Amino acid sequence: MRHLTQQFIDNQWIDSHGQRRLAVTDPYRQEQIAELTAGHAADVDAAVAAARRAQPGWQALGGARRADYLDAFAKGLTARRGELMRTSAGNNGKALAETEIDLDDAIACYRYYATQARALEARQGRVVEHDMAGVQAQVFEDPAGVVGLITPWNFPLVTSAWKIAPALAAGCTVVFKPSEVTPLPEHALAEIAESIGLPAGVLNLVHGDGEGIGAPLTAHKGIDKISFTGSNLVGEKVMRAAADGVRGVSLELGGKSPILVLDDADIESAADWVAAGIYFNSGQICSATSRLIVHEAVADALLDALARRIDAIRLGDPLDEHTDMGPMTSARQRQAVERYLTIAGEEGLSAVRDARHRDLPAQGEFIAPTLYRDVPTDSRLWREEIFGPVLCARTVTSDAEAIELANDSDFGLAATVISADVERAKRVGRALRAGSIWYNSEQVVMPQASWGGFGISGIGRELGPWGLSGYLEVKHLIGPAG
Structure with missing residues (x-):
């Protein structure tokens, strides 16, 4: 069993000031695989001080040199590929195919922001066009400073890459808190930083929970920006x-x-995309398309096709290459989803497939894939994020009704439209209130395209040039021309 008793601060492994111990578990084997020393406010103070000391030098290094370190991160992750996939499967419960996606997307993100760092350096000081004679204006983009980054447990490597890579590319220095539920994959990031010779204090990793690390980090006056998922x-x-x-x-x-x-969708293709949108990663994905809005003309055929796919999903050991769906990441998350299944029973929802009526593996924090039909719009399962493999379906009679129903939510992170008519799919997608909208596709996420939502789904955007700009402050120098 691993013992994570130290924090990575100023390129040194330092004993935590905290005293509490947190268990890190394997959700399939339901056994403790590591012990984490929960950090303390004093650890945050030390990490912020180190980042503050390092920031001017990291900024002065320039985008091209920072890009070299980002490429080195990508190489470091690639070199540890097999190890990190197995670590994620054991700590997170992901099937191996899902850990591979998490890792590959993280590698692509570091490489992308290496190119962005070089482009940032090339455009510094560019002259702004204007119509005032005798005046010159130049624009510079400076780093926000010291940033605090907090990531979740569902996609440990890629969600950390989405924050660390653009922050470092911009010239910020980082105090990074991974989830205490899945600290093992991201622990490797500090080891990679050490191995590639990243300057001291540029990346500081502090392990702990919300009480020990999260609260003092977000409240710390030495932090210039917080990015939280x-x-x-x-x-x-x-x-x-x-x-x-x-x-x-x-x-x-x-x-x-x-x-x-x-109503013109190909049923078999639609069923594949619907299933992928909700049952990938056991439904533990913020963009999970958990509300199925289907035209009544094709509803029965689609639900039948979905039922067949649900029945074919193989639940089991994440390390078994034949497993389609692993367990929930923790007992706590399994219990949270089970509460919604209880609510479904209390509300009298009609189940096409009910998790409570399926045999589960003998061990593991499993929730079987579930599908309800004709779910009322005032149902808690229709309106609240469940974060599990639970799909709720309703029928409509027109595109206009489908758009209205889709937009009737406080959330606005993502959406998918499926139609045989590509222009129709785009037209409907353009009317939806969401940050990422796929049509006739699985949920393709690329580092070049933005990520973020409308409404209570968040503030700001990650990925693409928008992700970099989130860690930059714009500065203009204006004076006589010549």
Whole structure:
């Protein structure tokens, strides 16, 4: 069993000031695989001080040299590929195919922001076009400073890459808190930073929970910006903490994403995309398309096709290459989803496939894939994020009705539209209130395209040039021309 008793601060492994111990578990084998020393506010103080000392030098290094370190991160992750996939499967419960996606997307993200760092250096000081004679204006983009980054447990490697890579590319220095539920994959990031010779204090990793690390990090006056991915409940607390001192904040929060299947859709393809959108990673994905809005003309055929796919999903050991769906990441998350299954029973929902009526593996924190039909719009399962493999379906009679129903949500992270008519799918997608909208596709995520949502799904955007700009401050120098 591993013992994570130290924090990575200023390129040194330092004993934590905390005293509490947290168990890290394997959700399939339901056994403890590591012990984590929960960090303390004093650890945050030390990490912030180290980052503050390192920031001027890291900024002065320039984008091209910072890019070399980002490429080195990508190479470091690639070199540890097999190890990290197995670690993620054991700590997170992901099937191996899902750990591979998490890792590959993280590698691509570091490589992309290496190119962005070089481009940033090339455009510094560019002259702004204007119509005032005798005046010159130049624009510079400076790093926000010292940033605090907090990531969730569902996609440990890629969600950390989405924050660390653009922050470092921009010239920021980092205090990084991974989830205490899945600290093992991200622990490797500090080891890679050490191995590639990243300058001291540029990346500091502090292990712990919300009480020991999260709260003091978000409240710390030495932090210039906080970037948080996680629940709405915690996101609101982060935003309140950042208001003290008017510090920057970006939030990637929850979702209750719709998937619209129009009356001309190919049923078999639609069923594949619907299943992938909700049952991937056991439904533990913020963009999970958990609201199925289907035209009544094709509803019965689609639900039958989905039922066949649900029955074919193989639940089991994440390390078994034949497994399609692993367990929930923790007992706590399994219990949270089970509460919604109880609510479904209390509300009298009609199940096409009910998790409670399927045999489960003998061990593991499993929730079987579930599908309800004709779910009322006032049902808690229709309106609230469940974060599990639970799909709710409703029928409509027109595109206009489908759009109205899709937009009837406080969330606005993502959506999918399926139609044989590509232009129709695009037209419907353009009318939806969401940050990422796929049509006739699985949920393709690329580092070049933005990620973030409308409404209570968050503030700001990650990925693409927008992700980099979130860690930059714009500065103009204006004076006589010549």
